[in-house]
Amino acid sequence: xxxxxxxxxxxxxxxxxxxxxxxxxxxxxxxxxxxxxxxxxxxxxxxxxxxxxxxxxxxxxxxxxxxxxxxxxxxxxxxxxxxxxxxxxxxxxxxxxxxxxxxxxxxxxxxxxxxxxxxxxxxxxxxxxxxxxxxxxxxxxxxxxxxxxxxxxxxxxxxxxxxxxxxxxxxxxxxxxxxxxxxxxxxxxxxxxxxxxxxxxxxxxxxxxxxxxxxxxxxxxxxxxxxxxxxxxxxxxxxxxxxxxxxxxxxxxxxxxxxxxxxxxxxxxxxxxxxxxxxxxxxxxxxxxxxxxxxxxxxxxxxxxxxxxxxxxxxxxxxxxxxxxxxxxxxxxxxxxxxxxxxxxxxxxxxxxxxxxxxxxxxxxxxxxxxxxxxxxxxxxxxxxxxxxxxxxxxxxxxxxxxxxxxxxxxxxxxxxxxxxxxxxxxx
Numbered sequence: 001x002x003x004x005x006x007x008x009x010x011x012x013x014x015x016x017x018x019x020x021x022x023x024x025x026x027x028x029x030x031x032x033x034x035x036x037x038x039x040x041x042x043x044x045x046x047x048x049x050x051x052x053x054x055x056x057x058x059x060x061x062x063x064x065x066x067x068x069x070x071x072x073x074x075x076x077x078x079x080x081x082x083x084x085x086x087x088x089x090x091x092x093x094x095x096x097x098x099x100x101x102x103x104x105x106x107x108x109x110x111x112x113x114x115x116x117x118x119x120x121x122x123x124x125x126x127x128x129x130x131x132x133x134x135x136x137x138x139x140x141x142x143x144x145x146x147x148x149x150x151x152x153x154x155x156x157x158x159x160x161x162x163x164x165x166x167x168x169x170x171x172x173x174x175x176x177x178x179x180x181x182x183x184x185x186x187x188x189x190x191x192x193x194x195x196x197x198x199x200x201x202x203x204x205x206x207x208x209x210x211x212x213x214x215x216x217x218x219x220x221x222x223x224x225x226x227x228x229x230x231x232x233x234x235x236x237x238x239x240x241x242x243x244x245x246x247x248x249x250x251x252x253x254x255x256x257x258x259x260x261x262x263x264x265x266x267x268x269x270x271x272x273x274x275x276x277x278x279x280x281x282x283x284x285x286x287x288x289x290x291x292x293x294x295x296x297x298x299x300x301x302x303x304x305x306x307x308x309x310x311x312x313x314x315x316x317x318x319x320x321x322x323x324x325x326x327x328x329x330x331x332x333x334x335x336x337x338x339x340x341x342x343x344x345x346x347x348x349x350x351x352x353x354x355x356x357x358x359x360x361x362x363x364x365x366x367x368x369x370x371x372x373x374x375x376x377x378x379x380x381x382x383x384x385x386x387x388x389x390x391x392x393x394x395x396x397x398x399x400x401x402x403x404x405x406x407x408x409x410x411x412x413x414x415x416x417x418x419x420x421x422x423x424x425x426x427x428x
Contacts, residue, residue, distance in 0.1 A: 003051045006050050006051045006054075006055060007047070007051070009050075009055050009059075010043070010046055010047060010050060010055070010059075013046075013055070013059045013060065013063070014043060014142060015142045016060070016142075017059070017060040017063060017064075018039060018139075018142040019115060019118065019139060019140045019141075019142060020060065020064075020114070020115065021039045021042070021060070021063055021064055021067060022035045022036050022039050022118060022139050023035075023114035023115045023117065023118040024064055024067075024068075024114050025038050025039055025067055025068070025071050026114070026117065026118060026121070026177050027114050027117065027177065028068065028071045028072075028075070029071055029074065029075065030176075030177050031170075031171055031177075032118065032121055032122070032135075032139060032167060032170060032177070033167030033168070033170070033171060034074065035071075036138075036139060036167075038067045038070045038071050038074065039063070039067050041066075041067065041070050042063045042064075042066040042067035042070065043063070045066050046059075046062070046063060046066070113179070115140075115227065115231060116179050116228075116231045116232070117177050117178055117179055118139060118140060118177075119136075119140060119192055119224075119228060119231070120178075120179055120180060120188055120192060121170065121175060121177055122135045122136045122139050122140060122195075123136055123188075123191045123192040123194075123195045124170065124175050124188070124191070125187070125188070125191050126169060126170070126173050126175060127166050127169060127170070128162075129194075129195075129198070130162055131162045131163075131165060131166040131169070132166070132191070132195045133152075133195055133198055133199060134148055134159050134162040134163050134166065135162075135163055135166045135167070136195050136196075136199070136224070137151075137199065137220065138163055140224055140227075141220045141223075141224065143220070145159050145160045145163065151202070151203075151214055151216065151217050152202065153208050153209045189232075189235060189237070189238070190237075192228065193237060193238065193241050193298065196221050196224050196225050196228070196241065196245075197221070197241060197244075197245070197298070199217055199220060199221040199224070200217065200218055200221035200222065200225075200245050200248075200249075202214065202217050203215060203216065203217025203218035203219075203220075203221065204217075204218055204248060204249070204252075205404075206404055207403055207404060208403035208404055209403075209404060209405065210260075210405045210406065211260065211406065212255070212256055212260065212261075212262040212404065212406040212407065213252065213255060213256055215252060218245070218249050218252065221245060222242075222245050222246070222249060225238070225241055225242040225245055226242060228242075229242050229284070234291060235291075236287075236288040236289075236291035236292060236293020236296055236299065237288070237293055237296040237297070237298050237299065239284045239285070239287040239288035239291065239293070239299075240284075240285065240288040240293055240296045240297075240298035240299030240300075240301075240302050241298040241302075242281075242284045243281045243282070243283075243284035243285035243287075243288060243298075243299070243302035243305075243306075244281070244298050244299075244301050244302035244305055245281075246277045246278070246280045246281030246284060247277065247278055247281035247282070247285075247302060247305040247306060247308075247309050248305055249274070249277050250273050250274040250275070250276075250277035250278045250281065250309065251265070251268060251273055251274075252274070253272045253273075253274065254268035254269050254270065254272035254273055255268065260406060261406065261409070261410065262406050262407060262410050264410075265308065265314070266314045270312065270313070273309070278309045281302065281305070281306070281309065282306060282309070284302070285299065285302045285303060285306055288302070295328065295332060297329065297332060297333050300325055300328055300329045300332070301329065303325050304322050304325050304326065304329075307321055307322050307325075314348070317348070319345055319348045319349030319350075320349055322345040322348075322349070323342060323345045323346055323349055323350075326338060326341055326342035326345055327342065330342060336362055336365040336367055336368050337368075337371070337373075339358065339362055340359065340362055340368070340373065340374060340377060342358065343355045343356075343358040343359045343362070343377065343381075344377055346358060347381055347384075352381045352384040352385050353385065355377075355381050356378070356381040356382070356385070359374070359377055359378050359381060360378075362374060363378075370401055371401070372398045372399075372401035372402040372407075372411075373398070374398075375394040375395070375397040375398040375401070376394070376395065376398035376411060378394045379391045379392070379393075379394030379395040379398060379414065379415075379418075380414075382394060383414075383418060383421075388418040388419075388421055388422040389418070389422065391415075391418045392415045392418035392419060392422075395411050395412070395414045395415035395418065396411075396412070396415045398411045399411035399412045399415065
C-alpha cells in the first residue's frame with residue numbers, strides 16, 4: 001500500500017471511528033474538548049506510524065488504545081497537581097492494564113452508552129443552535145472545520161470560534177457527560193432532534209449559495225438519525241424524524257435537473273424516487289406509530305410525506321388526509337409556516353381560491369415578513385386563478401427575498417412566464 005493509499009485509509013477510518021473514539025474518551029476525562037484533542041493526538045500518531053507499519057487489523061481499537069494511553073497520562077498529570085485524586089490514579093492504572101490486555105474489546109466497551117452521552121452533550125440546550133450544529137457535525141459527523149464552513153457557507157474562522165466556544169461553555173457550565181433521565185429527557189431529546197433536522201434541511205433545501213441541495217449534509221443527518229434510533233429504540237419521535245428524512249431524501253435525484261435547476265414536487269419524475277428509502281421511511285413511521293407516537297410533530301410530518309410517497313401522481317395524492325394531518329400538526333405545534341403548508345394542501349384538494357383565502361390571512365404575520373415562500377405560494381395560487389400581473393409581482397418579491405441563487409432563477413422564470421402567458425391572453 002502506497003503512502004497515499006494509507007492516508008486515504010486513515011481518513012476513512014477516522015470518519016467511521018472518530019465519534020466512538022471521542023465518546024469513549026469523554027467517558028474517561030469527562031470533557032468533550034479534551035476528548036477530541038486526545039483523539040486528534042491518536043490520529044497524528046497513526047499518520048506518523050501507519051505509512052511505515054501498515055494499517056492495523058483493527059484500526060479503531062488501535063486508535064482507542066493509543067488515545068486512552070494519552071488520556072491516562074493526562075489524568076495522571078492532573079492527579080499529581082491535585083493529590084486528593086490519588087485514588088483515581090490507581091483506577092487509571094487498572095484501566096491501562098485492561099486496555100493493554102484486550103485491545104479488541106477496548107473500542108466496544110459501553111460504546112452505545114458513550115455515543116448517546118456524546119449526542120446529548122453536543123446538543124445541550126446551554127449552547128446556541130449554531131454551536132450545537134457545528135459541534136455535532138464535528139464530534140459525531142467527523143467533519144473538519146473547513147467542511148462544516150463550506151457546507152453552511154460561513155467563514156471557516158466563524159465555525160472554529162463556534163466550536164471552541166461551545167467546548168468552553170460545556171466545561172464552564174460543568175455539563176455532565178451523561179444521558180438525561182426522567183422529566184429532563186423529552187426537552188433534551190427535542191434539542192437533539194432539532195439539530196439533526198436542521199442539518200438535514202440545510203442539505204435538502206439550501207438557504208443560500210449556488211446549489212439547490214447539498215446531499216452530503218442530508219447523508220450526515222440521516223446517519224446520525226439512524227444511529228440515534230438504534231441507541232434509543234423506544235422513543236417514537238426519533239423514529240418519526242428518521243421516517244421523515246428517509247422519505248424526503250428519497251426524492252433527491254428527482255429534485256434537481258441536469259443543469260442543477262430545481263424541480264418542484266409536482267413536476268418531479270416519480271420514477272426517480274428511491275423506493276428503498278421510501279420503504280425504510282414507511283417502516284420507521286410504522287415503528288413510531290406502534291410506540292404511540294403517531295401525533296408527534298415529526299411523525300405527523302412523516303405521515304404527510306408518506307401520502308406523497310404513496311401517490312403515483314400529484315393528482316392521486318390524498319389531499320384531504322394531508323389537510324387533516326396539517327390541521328393536527330397546527331393544533332399540536334402552532335406555526336404560520338404550518339398554516340402556509342396547509343394552505344397549499346387546501347388549494348390542491350379544494351381549489352386555489354380556498355388556499356388563497358388562508359394565505360391572505362398570513363400576510364400580516366410579522367414572522368413571515370421576509371419568508372420568501374409566502375409570496376412564492378401566493379404567486380402560484382394567483383397564477384392558477386389567472387391573476388397573472390399579481391402573480392408576477394409575488395414571484396419577483398419571492399426572488400428578492402431568497403438567498404439561494406438556483407431558487408432565485410426559478411422564481412424569476414416563473415415571473416417571466418406570467419408575462420408571457422399574459423401577453424397571449426386575448427383581451428376581454
